[in-house]
Amino acid sequence: MFELRDLYQQVIVDHNKSPRNFGKLASFNHEADGYNPLCGDKLHIYLNVSDDGIIEDVSFEGEGCAISVASASLMTDALKGTELAAFQQRFEGFQHMVTADIDEEPDTDVLGKLAVLSGVREFPSRIKCASLCWHTMKAAIEDSGKAAKTE
Structure with a gap:
């Protein structure tokens, strides 16, 4: 039986080698850049959001470490088809999960x-790699016009 650590490693490798939703969308109405100056992830x-606030499609481009790419791949999969209103809850939930005590169970x-x-x-040191996509997604939703940074 695999432990969570083994699953973590397998998922990171899989989503890094074959990232889901990688590439520029043909049609989008929100976008943002993100940068992690610590390790150079870009x-x-x-993002394509419908008039009624549904994330119809989301994708990403860029380069970075395996954790950064895998996190963006997993995030885009998870957010596709959800309401914008649910994003903030997931954003906060993700931030809490990656910074919580190591023994705390994640809110599945x-x-x-x-x-x-x-x-x-x-x-x-890799928490910022995993959270870069979330900060970039937030900047895209808010149309901030500024690059999201993990610093």
Whole structure:
């Protein structure tokens, strides 16, 4: 039987080698850049939100470490088809999960498959890698016009 650590490693490798939702959307109405100056991760989020506040499609481009790419891949999968109103709850839930005590169980009701990234807590210097896509997504939703940074 696999432990969560083994699953964490498998998911990171899988989503890094074959990222889901990678590439520029043909049609989008929100976008933002993200940058992690600590390790050089760069990310661009494309987002298509319907008039009634549904994330119809989301994708990303960029380059970075395996954790950054895998996190963006998992996030885009999780957010596609959800309401914008649910984003903030997931954003806060993800931020709490990656910064919580290592023994605290992740809230799978809020995070679903994203809970596998709770393993990043074992590597504090990598938390910013995992959360870059979330900050970039927030900047895209808010149309801030500024690059999201993890600093």
